[in-house]
Each structure stands twice: as C-alpha cells, then as structure tokens.
Amino acid sequence: MAAVSRLAKLSSISYLRRCLSSAVASESNPPYTSPFLPKPDYNLIHKDPKNGHVQWVFLGCPGVGKGTYASRLCNLLGVPHIATGDLVREELASSGPFSQQLSEIVNQGKLVSDELIVSLLSKRLQAGEAKGESGFILDGFPRTINQAEILEGVTDIDLVVNLKLREDVLLEKCLGRRICSECGGNFNLASINAKGENGNPGISMAPLLPPPQCMSKLFTRSDDTETVVKERLHIYNEKSRPVEEFYRSRGKLLEFDLPGGIPESWPKLLEALNLNDYEEKQSAAA
C-alpha cells in the first residue's frame, strides 16, 4: 500500500523475524516438531503441547471454518489464535490512517497488500510478546506466495492444516454467518443439507445458534454478501490456492475434508492431528 513506506515494510518484516525466531530459539522450550513432518516425532505433541511450541497455519476458503477450528485448537493447546482477518477488522473499526482504504478493499472481497498485512501481524506479535506469548496458530496468513515466502524467511512452520469444503456449502455458510456485537461470538443461522454430487457424499450442518442473550445483537459482516463472497472465492483460487502447493511440496500440508458441522468434524480433526487422547486427558484433568 502506497501509504506504508518501504522503510516501515522492512522494519516490520525484521520485527516479525525477531519475534518469531525468539519464540523458536528459546532454550527452555525446544522447538516443537509437527507429527506430519516426513520423520514424525509423535511423542513431542503428547508430552506437553501446553509448552506453547505450536507454529501452525490454517488455510482454507472463506467460510470453511478456519476461525472456529483454529480457535478451538488454540484453547486446547494454550497458544494464541492470530487471525489476520480479525486484525484487519480491528484496524477498520479503529478509524486509523488505513481504515478508509481497508474498508474499500475488504468490501470488494480483495486482498489487503502484503505490506500492510505484515505490518498488522508484526504489531500483533509485538503485543503478544509483551504479554509473554509463544507459539501460534495463524489463521488467514499466509494468503499469497509472497506472504508464504516472507514467513518462511523468518521462521519454520511445523504444520499447515488445509480445511476443505464444497464451494456451494461455503457460500451458504458465509451467508448464514452472524457475529454478536457484544461478546464477539461467531454463529451460523444456515441449516445446510447439500446432496451428494460427483461421487462425493452429501453434507449436513446444523445451525450454530447463539444463546438467547446474543440473539438481538447479531450482525452480518459487510463482506458476507453473495457478490463479495463469490469474489473472495475467486481471489482464493487465484492467489491463495498456490500457497497450498507451496506447503504441500515441503511436506507440511495436512488436507482435511470437513465431514459436516462441528460435532462431526472436531473429533475427526483431533484424530487427524493425533490429539484425541490429549483432549480426553485435558477434560479429565479439568
């Protein structure tokens, strides 16, 4: 973005480098190893995932549920959930210097410049570092090959989860999405019953209804209209789909086809991540 100087770009990228490498290099916390690397060390994740050494990325089309599943995993593993879409919306709401430009970009379903996203992400990491955070699950970043290369230049990502769902279902989910203006909770009013097609099974998802106290405070994201969602899906295919191949070729991509709503998908995702026992132990200890 023109308003962000090249110097600011360089300093934010170097800040990202410092933050991320300090999280990786801490001696008391040896680097986390993903169970999906070519030579997996399944023990590490079961020993103490609460040590914060999770450096994961969630990829997937708009509406697939990156935020829902990434935030559940973050709660389970005790690491921060960093969603660049949330950072963009916070910046928009703050009426700061970029908010006008951002609102035009977001409401057309386009991507914000790599420069500005890296700058917002760097600020978020700086704030987290000040609070003693380590590890992360990134949701919605990287979204371009350039962003993936910047990230690769500053730290090792252990695992990239690619959530997948049919495009007709993605559209219905985005149109049904509602957010509570008070608690920030994400809900969905859509009741999805998509028939099987091309040899693939049908898919059903029950609505994710808000509690009664949120009902009157629900709003729809301004970019969740049919035209804008279709544009976001188009941009995903053009700019973000290549990021899947970027990680696939590095042996870091875990493909996960969502079998249904949260009740069906969450246990299967934990199983795919080798975390099902871990959740049971956590609940027993709680």
Ligand SMILES: Nc1ncnc2c1ncn2[C@@H]1O[C@H](COP(=O)(O)OP(=O)(O)O)[C@@H](O)[C@H]1O
């Ligand atoms: N990594 C990124 N690069 C560029 N733009 C981004 C990025 N992350 C978020 N955005 C902007 O914020 C908007 C909302 O992002 P997000 O909440 O992740 O939505 P989605 O449901 O499309 O995954 C995007 O459409 C885009 O304009």
